Amino acid sequence: MVRSINQNKWHELKFELRDKFxxxxxxxxxxxDSAVxxxxxxxxxxxxxxxxxIVHLVRKAIEYIDSKHVI
Structure with a gap:
């Protein structure tokens, strides 16, 4: 599941996961680092x-963050 995401989404992901853990x-x-x-x-x-x-929770968090940034 090696995936990198942009910095803004990376920060959002960390805060989402901090809430879960x-x-x-x-x-x-x-x-x-910026690798998932x-x-x-x-x-x-x-x-x-x-x-x-954890992989499952991270995927769901990334999907949620991506959905917030869809125009």
């Missing part, structure tokens, strides 16, 4: 959650 702080999320796979790994390591579940 309240024990993950912004510093943890900022350690990931890095972000998923970072969340998985910090939250001890199933990586498949």
């Amino acid at each position: 309240p024990h993950i702080n912004l510093d943890d999320l900022n350690q990931a 796979d890095s972000l998923i790994r970072q969340i998985s390591e910090r939250s001890h959650s199933d990586q498949g579940e």
